Amino acid sequence: MFQVGGLLVFCGLLARTTALLDGLPLRLDPALPLAAIPALPSVPSDLVGSLTSALSNGLLSGDLLGTLKGLPLLDTLKAAGGSSSGLLGGLLGTVTSVIPVLNSLAEVKVTDAQLLELGLEQSPDGHGLYVTIPLDLIVDVKTPLVGSVLKLDVKLNITAELLVVKDEQGRSHLVLGDCTHSPGSLKISLLDGLLPLPMKTLIDNLTGILNQVLPELVQGRVCPLVNETLSHLDVTLVHDVINMLTLGLQFVIKV
Template sequence: TMCPLWRLLILLGLLALPLAPHKQPWPGLAQAHRDNKSTLARIIAQGLIKNNAESRIQNIHFGDRLNALAQVAPGMVGWLISGRKHQQQQESSINITNMQLDYGGIQMSFHKEWFSANISPEFDLELRPPFDNNIIKMCAHMSIVVEFWLEKDEFGRRDLVIGKCDAEPSSVHVAVLTEAIPPKMKQFLHNLKDNLPKVLPQLVESQVCPLIGEILGQLDVKLLKSLIEQEAAYEPTHHESSQPSACQAGAPPS
């Protein structure tokens, strides 16, 4: 008669064991569960991971947006034209690599039925100048804030409204990581570094903002209201700030 009980205890014990690292389908989600006390932050993190937000951002092609960069970066038009006058394989390119969304660092703020999420993407940029085999490495960091609130319609029913979703201008940092810069590239690189912060946030927002709206839009409004009330009651008075990265510091890593 005790056999089924022992089997149940053994089964419960196995379920309690942590998964092996290689079996974890989304490693970022484990970090989010450890670091975030907010259920809504974990829901957002899980949704971003499942929808491959990092890959979407990393796969952004700058080709369609180089003209926009050229409009704000003096000297870039000539640089791009000179690259296109010759062989295609020698064209200039900018690629995003090492994309990291700080899933565990998603911060939530609440006020009645209004709430916001703060997400901090960080990534590297690889700039390949025309007719130069040397890749210039840069990095970028920003904080994107997305606002939501519950709004009653004429019948008293609540709907989720998505407000602004954009990067805080003061949070956008671009740093050059490559130390040995060819003299002929220094002026152009200076212009590019100054003007990338005007373009990069829009590219990242175009991927992150719709996803967050879609993730929270799938939640039942009553459940969402309950989560907001619960988390607003236990929200800490201040958020712990993490150490600035090399990009935030604006200097190459030592």
């Protein structure tokens, strides 16, 4: 039979125990963060993808490809060809017969340009980012020797450094640091196959000149566009990137 008296005694003891416990300080769960330790900002999902996508879209909307197609390659080559004691003389050596050919080139221009997938690498100290901007260009060369177009495939990487700086009011900004072509990234190849020896000599020397002048020429057009793109990035995205770099937190970069 159910013991009513026993239940009343048990309830009374339980109520007294509860009251005593209420007067004791609560033991903190060690898994919970202490109020004295500031909480770290949450890491946005796929921050790297958002940043590279925003930079890529910004460069394209800033007419990067049109800018590359407008590179003054012919004028640059002719200027190099007119300096026998400078760059061209050092490259051509004794092949002086190529100089008038360079001056008579009908056309040297970028007819197609592509921006490939951007790469991202964090600096060793965690407070900067290096953005790799890979470019693929098709250069058409019209010469009086063959009366047709030779096509060169040009690949070149531009590397832009992103840093956090503070202005006089103490506000943080994401800015462009060093911006230059990646050493050794320039690759030039002929798309039209084999050539007769005179034309091969010409193309070899054209390639030698382009190796010297093209990286800085491209760099001079791309880097200002990167700086302009940074100034138009989404404010929330910039804030998230600045927080990560300021604290030196590791970006999750997918390989």
